[in-house]
Amino acid sequence: PNDFGKSARAAMGGYGSGRQWGQATTSDMRRLDIRRLQRDGLLKPGRAFGWQWTRNGTEVASIQMRMELDRVILNYRSRSHGGEWQAMEYPVTLEWTPCHLGGRRAWFRCPARGCGRRVAILFGGSIFACRHCHKLAYPCQRETDDDRAARRADTIRRRLGWEPGILNGEGGKPRGMHWRTFERLRAEHDANANASLLGIARRFRLNIPGLG
Known part of the structure; x- marks a missing residue:
């Protein structure tokens, strides 16, 4: 799959794991x-x-x-x-x-x-060795800015009990959470979600209404 497919899956289903484009990561092994x-x-x-x-x-x-x-x-x-x-x-x-x-x-x-x-x-490779010997990166080291924003948004979605994936819409306020906390988290989520979508749009030269 191309890079756009990977970014789209992350937006729909939560931040992806495994090999990022380029160098292998620790989650590949x-x-x-x-x-x-x-x-x-x-x-x-x-x-x-x-x-x-x-x-x-x-x-x-x-x-x-x-x-x-x-x-x-x-x-x-x-x-x-x-x-x-x-x-x-x-x-x-x-x-x-x-x-x-x-x-x-x-x-x-x-x-x-x-x-x-x-x-x-x-x-594991031909031998079992440390991350440095296999020249592995951590997955977060291979993130683009929009990947990182999507991951942060999904972290907030998990805390709020919302379905993973920034294109899946918002849920309600969790029971027992103060409204001030909920509004703060929702604002942080929206800022990260918009940053992720804007980054994807710029990277692939897409026109997404409402983003600028």
């Missing part, structure tokens, strides 16, 4: 989040378990992990550009830091050659 593994009690030496990624309820990728003392062994298959599958198995060092209220927090050390950054998330 499969991720291993050590905070989730620690929260689920999986970082114990001797534990072996599988992890799956799904899309619409269907498994699209999986990995096997085996815990050792202060490291985890990753085992999976990888291929590039439709080539042959290759078996991948390598260790990722873990590091532990104390928490202010007691206990310890786990971190990955990025296994990419020459890196070793301490990170909470590794992103």
Whole structure:
């Protein structure tokens, strides 16, 4: 789809996610989040378990992990550009830091050659590595000004309980919200929605009545 299609979907259905035009973003990639593994009690030496990624309820990728003392062994298959599958198995060092209220927090050390950054998330490619090694941007870094305005408008819509998407019309005042707060939020929403639509119109040379 072209850029206008992406912008239109964001306006109709809420701010989009995933790959923005240009550089890949963190939301494009499969991720291993050590905070989730620690929260689920999986970082114990001797534990072996599988992890799956799904899309619409269907498994699209999986990995096997085996815990050792202060490291985890990753085992999976990888291929590039439709080539042959290759078996991948390598260790990722873990590091532990104390928490202010007691206990310890786990971190990955990025296994990419020459890196070793301490990170909470590794992103899958031919190897699992940190955001910097994969040259990933955060989605917000790839936003245009009108994308950013649409996202801000949708944040307000969620707070007000309105349907996502700046073209979907306004709802009413949430029960229990003061009128002054509601009017302020509605004014902020309208300003951001108009800025987003004006940006889209200018970018694609469209004539949208009421915008100037």
